[in-house]
Amino acid sequence: MRDKAWRLGPEHFGRLISVLAEQGYEVLGPQVDGPAVRWGPLTGPDELPQGIGAETSPGHYRLKQRSGPERFAWGPSPDSLKRWLHVPEECFVHAAQDNGAFHILPGEQPGAPPGGAAPPKFAFIGMRPCDLAALVRLDAVFLKGPYVEEHYSARRREAFLVVVNCTASLDTCFCASMECGPGARTGYDVALTEHTAEEPAAYLAEAGSARGVALIEAITAPRAEPGFIAECREACKQAAAVQRRRVDWRTAPAVMLRSFEHPRWEQTARRCLACGNCTLTCPTCFCVNTIEHTAIDGSTGGRSRVWDSCFTQNFTYIHGGSVRTSVKSRYRQWLGHKLAWWQQQFGTAGCTGCGRCIAWCPAGIDISEEFAALAGTAQGGTGA
Amino acid sequence: MKPDKHRPTVGIFKFASCDGCQLTLLDCEDDLLAVAGAVDIRYFPEASRNIGKGPFDIAFVEGSITTHHDADRIQQIRRQARILIALGACATAGGIQALRNWHDSGEYVRQVYAKPDYISTLKTSTPVAEHVPIDYELRGCPVQKTHFLEIVCALLTGRRPQLPSASLCIECKRKGNTCLLVASSEPCLGPATQAGCGAICPAMGRACYGCFGPHENANAPALAKRFREDGMSEPDLQRAFRTYNAWAWQFRKASEEVET
Structure with a gap:
């Protein structure tokens, strides 16, 4: 399907949103919301950011005005798709007690919101290639093993994915070295690439699924010319070329095995706030805590899960205490899992190079720099 | 604590504090009657003139320890309580009045009171846990009523309270x-x-x-x-x-x- 490419003008973009809405999708897209680009309900292309970019560095994120017509030059938003597909909090067992007998009550359909009849049908417009790569990783965790996570599965199955390839990288991006961007490879319904040499911007559209083809045909966009396609591809290649950070992830298992007692862990632990921001902004961190609640009279109760973080003391609390009592051991566990141990389980790194954990760490701890220090390589990190 | 016919007895005590945490308990609104029905509130001067005696299954303690009298009284409460729960920033950390710990509180007393001789106070404001062992803390200034309800529910049901400890x-x-x-x-x-x-x-x-x-x-x-x-x-x-x-x-x- 990659040989089919269309050119979308602003009018097609508007129709793309409205056709998805007509098909019953809850359309979500990026918008400027206070000091950041965040995701929310999208009703028209005018709500998208325009001429907005972002500047990031370890521990910092700022929106920046840009002079061009670009709508997708802000890199990864603090939101990733896990907020909608692997929700922050979900009650999955409702129970009641009746004359001493315990009953499990019928709850909502898997994936449905509290009180909702069916799982939501989301269309995500403007997700980044690193977000898509993260979804592939969450799919491996939730859908590909012997046990399928039915709530995630129900929402994921319905989701329509419009990825926008990056033609601008942020300072904290290292998706190119993680092989997760700045162009999307597979897994999308429609991939767009922004062409900013004209105003308003035009978009190269490529379909990755049958329903993606159907959508583009429904909005009757013209075919893209080879010259236009080449310029869009070149812009995406440039976004990769400007990335300074890189992680040689294939060496990570060997690096981790030989640096278990590296003094760097202790140094980083002294900077680490153990606040968990890296794990919560990470698009692939999926850990949850399971909590139980009861009514005061004991008549009803429930079991919920909430986003958790491996940086908390309770995370590894088992009989007798926590397995990882120091912040050092927790940071080592997290970095090791993201870059190395994930490979052994799933064949890919758990990290997509989106750089959220770098930008949104209040202490400015940089995973690419940490890994370079452990690996003892000059070419890692920022190359400094 | 297993649910049985015996309703757990509860005492709610105050030390140096603004009473905001106790008011938060009274602010449980729709849940307040359910709590009052599920436990036997024996001692809660903020809410009732009906002052009962211990011992208590659960004692909630608001406020920090700032006087010699406080220091004695918290020992007595501990001896009478099976489970002691520190309530709010004063009881768990000494409160805003702990700012005195870096200064000479005697000087404040001399400046504020007409007859400083009547005032007998410790040099420091300290949390309850510096004086007696405690079983749980509810944090906040003031505490969160949902946490109060959670700990009551958990103790009544015999399960572990779900109280946050991370960032x-x-x-x-x-x-x-x-x-x-x-x-x-x-x-x-x-x-x-x-x-x-x-x-x-x-x-x-x-x-x-x-x-x-x-x-x-x-x-x-x-x-x-x-x-x-x-x-x-x-x-x-x-x-x-x-x-x-x-x-x-x-x-x-x-x-x-x-x-x-």
């Missing part, structure tokens, strides 16, 4: 707030503060001021370093860590490292 950031991110510290360089204490409030201040664009006290692994000096990099002055830095939970050791450490 506010976790709660803040679950809610979907944009990080004020990273995106606006607001001096937010969230990364060093315990969750539990529901991240209400960051949700309104106001940086956290730490009323729930330090979280289990708070690295307040590292957060202070960040504030310094963002241009905060040393006196402001000290003030940031010296509010309701100034005497909590992690905040104390950060505030004492400040060069003034």
Whole structure:
């Protein structure tokens, strides 16, 4: 399907949103919301950011005005798709007690919101290639093993994915070295690439699924010319070329095995706030805590899960205490899992190079720099 | 504690404090009658003139220990209570009145009171746990009524209470707030503060001021370093860590490292 490419003008973009809405999708897209680009309900292309970019560095994120017509030059938003597909909090067992007998009550359909009849049908417009790569990783965790996570599965199955390839990288991006961007490879319904040499911007559209083809045909966009396609591809290649950070992830298992007692862990632990921001902004961190609640009279109760973080003391609390009592051991566990141990389980790194954990760490701890220090390589990190 | 015909007896006690935590308990509204039905509230002078005697299955203690009389009374309460729960920033960290711990409180007494001789006070304001062992703490200034209800429910059902111990950031991110510290360089204490409030201040664009006290692994000096990099002055830095939970050791450490 990659040989089919269309050119979308602003009018097609508007129709793309409205056709998805007509098909019953809850359309979500990026918008400027206070000091950041965040995701929310999208009703028209005018709500998208325009001429907005972002500047990031370890521990910092700022929106920046840009002079061009670009709508997708802000890199990864603090939101990733896990907020909608692997929700922050979900009650999955409702129970009641009746004359001493315990009953499990019928709850909502898997994936449905509290009180909702069916799982939501989301269309995500403007997700980044690193977000898509993260979804592939969450799919491996939730859908590909012997046990399928039915709530995630129900929402994921319905989701329509419009990825926008990056033609601008942020300072904290290292998706190119993680092989997760700045162009999307597979897994999308429609991939767009922004062409900013004209105003308003035009978009190269490529379909990755049958329903993606159907959508583009429904909005009757013209075919893209080879010259236009080449310029869009070149812009995406440039976004990769400007990335300074890189992680040689294939060496990570060997690096981790030989640096278990590296003094760097202790140094980083002294900077680490153990606040968990890296794990919560990470698009692939999926850990949850399971909590139980009861009514005061004991008549009803429930079991919920909430986003958790491996940086908390309770995370590894088992009989007798926590397995990882120091912040050092927790940071080592997290970095090791993201870059190395994930490979052994799933064949890919758990990290997509989106750089959220770098930008949104209040202490400015940089995973690419940490890994370079452990690996003892000059070419890692920022190359400094 | 297994549910049985015996309704657990409860006492609610006050030390040096503003009564805000006790008022939060009374503010349980629809749930208040359910609580009053499920437990036998024997001692709660804030709510009732009907003063009963111990022993108590559960004692909630608001306030910090600031006088010799307080220091004796908390021992008596501990002896009468099966489970003792410290309620709020004063009881868990010494409260805002712990600011006296860095100064000569005698001087304050001489300035404030017409007859200072009548005043007998300790030099420090300290949390309950510095005097007697406690079983649980409910953090906050004031406490969160949902936590009070949770601990009552858990004790009645015989399960472990679900009380937060990790950072506010976790709660803040679950809610979907944009990080004020990273995106606006607001001096937010969230990364060093315990969750539990529901991240209400960051949700309104106001940086956290730490009323729930330090979280289990708070690295307040590292957060202070960040504030310094963002241009905060040393006196402001000290003030940031010296509010309701100034005497909590992690905040104390950060505030004492400040060069003034």
